[in-house]
Amino acid sequence: MYQISRSIYRELEADILEDRQWGDGPTNRERVLRACEAAVHRLTTDRHYFAHPSRTLFKDIRGFFPMSAQLHVHRVVDRYMTFAAEYLATRPTAVMELTGQKLECRATTRKGSPCQRMPLPRNGYCPSHQHLAETEEVTLAAA
Numbered sequence: 001m002y003q004i005s006r007s008i009y010r011e012l013e014a015d016i017l018e019d020r021q022w023g024d025g026p027t028n029r030e031r032v033l034r035a036c037e038a039a040v041h042r043l044t045t046d047r048h049y050f051a052h053p054s055r056t057l058f059k060d061i062r063g064f065f066p067m068s069a070q071l072h073v074h075r076v077v078d079r080y081m082t083f084a085a086e087y088l089a090t091r092p093t094a095v096m097e098l099t100g101q102k103l104e105c106r107a108t109t110r111k112g113s114p115c116q117r118m119p120l121p122r123n124g125y126c127p128s129h130q131h132l133a134e135t136e137e138v139t140l141a142a143a
């Protein structure tokens with residue numbers, strides 16, 4: 001999974017703007033790589049609350065590229081982030097392996113403790129809490 005951030009970086013590397021001579025701290029290249037890693041990490045660990053992964057990452061890094069490269073950057077980011085999201089959505093065990101976190105339903109039980117049943121990869125809720133995912137979609141659509 002973390003190879004994805006490397007792949008995004010490799011495809012974009014050549015277009016990254018040169019650093020200013022007086023620049024201190026991380027270089028543009030380091031910033032781009034870190035932003036890619038952060039986005040992929042967030043997608044892996046916080047997928048259900050990360051609404052627009054492609055848009056977010058593009059916004060984070062676009063400033064490090066010239067105008068002429070913006071379209072290319074957007075395409076690369078969108079292609080890989082879409083791939084990563086689909087990969088995670090169809091492989092529930094992959095998330096567990098990547099993060100070391102046990103997969104648990106996102107719902108809270110009536111007693112107020114987290115529901116610990118195995119969630120469906122599609123939306124992160126267990127079979128008995130599927131109705132919550134529907135409510136969520138309605139809320140998102142109305143927003």
Ligand SMILES: [Zn+2]
Nearest residue numbers: 105115126129
């Ligand atoms: Zn549940």
